[in-house]
Amino acid sequence: MMLPLDSPGTDPDKIAFMMAESGEQVSFGQLEQRANQVARVLRECGVAPGEHVALLMNNSRRFLEACFGMDRAGVYYTTISTRLTAAEVAHIVADCGAKVLLISCDVACVDAQFLDQLPAQLQCFEVDLSLSDLPSWTQRVDQANDLPQDDPLQGLDMLYSSGTTGRPKGVKWPMQRQRAGGRTMLVNLLQPLFGYGPDCRYLSPAPLYHAAPLRHSMTVIKLGGMVMVMESFDAQRALALIQNHRLTHSQWVPTMFVRILKLPTKLREQFDVSTMKVAVHAAAPCPIEVKLRMMDWWGPILTEYYAGTENNGFCSITPQEWLLHQGSVGRATQGQLHICDEDGQELPAGESGLVYFSDGPTFSYHNDTERTAHTRNAQGWTTLGDIGRMDQDGYLYLLDRRDFMIISGGVNIYPQEAENILIGHPKVMDVAVVGVPNEDFGEEVRAVVQLVDPQDAGPALAQELIDYCRSHLASFKCPRSVDFDPQLPRHPTGKLYKKQLRDRYWLL
Incomplete structure (x- = not known):
């Protein structure tokens, strides 16, 4: 038995993961x-080590089972966001050169x-028996030999950026x-930072197709811990899971965090979260x-880190x-860590510039090749396009993209x-600040606000939010106008x- 890594004597009946709903x-x-069966089916489908497989699936038990099988078939596996359009999915499948695609038919773009938009040579399987024209992945895997192959090879994810800037x-x-x-490399990096191990009972509330939920969940399981996977995030349900499953x-x-804090105080504080030892957070400051x-x-259990899908460097x-x-x-x-100007030259502590890493893992x-080259400076250091500053002690403060x-x-x-500042206003559920066209200044600052109660929207609240921001921040940094958006x-x-929000004002 290959799972888990550090506890070879683990009881095979111990739960590796559970679906919340x-x-x-x-x-x-x-x-x-199941991992052995998946690896064998991929070989039967002609997927050789180093070739590519893709998954278009919402969170489910089949998702993790497939990834663990691919992880021992020596293949690259690409998990695709279920929020993309059919054309965007087709581009990724073609771009990664997938030989096999697993499809969950509850994904919105699947019709x-x-x-018809997928490459003709692609082998497609349905996971949940909803597309009668496709062979069933579940049935195919169920019928496969469940003994390990003679040469199980380490696979690797090849994930796509979320596309929030392009x-x-x-x-x-x-x-x-x-x-x-x-x-x-991921196990060696994450285990000491976050204390993952056989006694860990880990909550994963986000989509597994994204880098952090997938990589951390798989790492916890590889180290003998248990993962609770939420099919979708709900603030109250997350608190109940922490309490009920310790x-x-x-x-x-x-x-x-914002969604949880916006719950009524009496409601959220009725849950016992005292078993939580480490609450990791990332993705945005x-x-x-x-x-x-x-x-x-x-x-004091919140541990933060900064990294990208590229994992060219890591701060915690x-x-x-x-x-x-x-x-x-x-x-x-x-x-x-380095802070550099637009020409890639290093800046002294305290000055703002692009965040670069040297001596980190290699990626492309x-x-x-053009976009890969754009991430490098003359020294070969890499950046993801984030702006920040570093203090004298080497601590990084992110400013924005x-x-x-x-x-x-x-x-x-x-x-x-x-x-x-604006997210702290009691009537604000979510907010984005963007630059919109201004004839005199080129751009001006505008806030797009999602309210806790949409009925509060109006000129009076817009002015209240502008004044609220100006009471905490220099006025030139604050919005000159506010738009309200339901979501x-x-x-x-x-x-x-x-980028979608900004394009509303520039692509007119």
């Missing part, structure tokens, strides 16, 4: 058998015309030909006030460190500053599709 449980013994990019790491079941670890994005409120409630910060460096996302724990963007910076009258404005276009992992 359906209640389905998969033991380590069952996962081992009668969907298959077309998704396939992030490709070099694949080392090694036997499956050993310690990987969960010890979890991973969040700041918007989830957390507003200071939000994090302080969470730690006042949960205690403990709750104790953060209280001394509020607003920081930590110091480099993988790679060496699949089939896109380079693509989202507003230039008004020649002055650089970072929207995140105003967003962090901001936010990825389930917490990332905002700000």
Whole structure:
């Protein structure tokens, strides 16, 4: 039995993961058998080591079972966002060169015309018996031999960026030909930082097709822990799961914290979350006030990190460190951190610029040498396009994405500053600050606000929000106008599709 890594004597009946809504449980013994079957089916389908497989699936037991099988078949596996259009999915499938695609038919873009947009040579399987014209993946795997292959090889994910600033990019790491079941770079990185191990009971509230939920969930299971997978995020349900299943670890994005804190105080405080030892959060910087409120409630257990799907570097910060460096996302724990100007030249501590890493893992963007080259400076250091500053002690403070910076009258404005203020207003559920056209200044600052109660929208509240922001921040950084939106276009992992919002004002 290859699972888990550090506990070879683990009881095969111990639960490896559980689905929150359906209640389905998969033991380590069952996962081992299913992974062997998946690996064998891929070989039968002619997928050789180093080739590609893709999944278009919502969170389910079959999702993780498939990934663990691919992880020992020596293939690249691409998990695709279920929020994409059929054309976007078709592009990713063609771009990664997938030989097999697994389809869950509860995905919105899957309809009668969907298959016509896919490459003709692609082998497609349905996971849940809804598309009668496709062979059943579940039946095919159920019938396969469940003994391990003689040469199980370590697979590797090749995930696509969320596309919040443009077309998704396939992030490709070099694949080392090694036997499956050993310690990987991710296991070695994440285990000591977050205390993952056989006693860990981990809550995964986000879509598994995204990098962090998938990688952390698989790492916890590989180390003998149990993962509770939410089919979809709900703030109250998440608190109930922590209480009822005595969960010890979890991973969040700041918007989830906001959703939890917006619950009525008496409701949220009735849940016992005392078993939670480590609450990891990432994907976007957390507003200071939000994090302080969470730690006042949960205690000093919030551990933050900064990294991208590319994993070219990694910063992390403990709750104790953060209280001394509020607003920081930590110091480099993988790679060496640098702040550089637009020409790639390093800047001194305290100055703002692009965040670069050196000496981190190597990556490239699949089939896109130009965009890969754009991430490198003359020294070979890599950047993901985030702007930040580093203090004298090496702690990084993120300011915003380079693509989202507003230039008004020649002055650089970072929207995140105003967003962090406005989200603290009791009537605001979500907010995005963007630059909109201005004849005199080129751009001006506008807030797009989703309210707790949409009926509060109106000129009076718009002015109240502007005044509220100006009471905390320099006026030139604050919105000059406010639009109300019933639902901001936010990825389930917490990332905002700000380009979509900005395009509303520029593509007229």
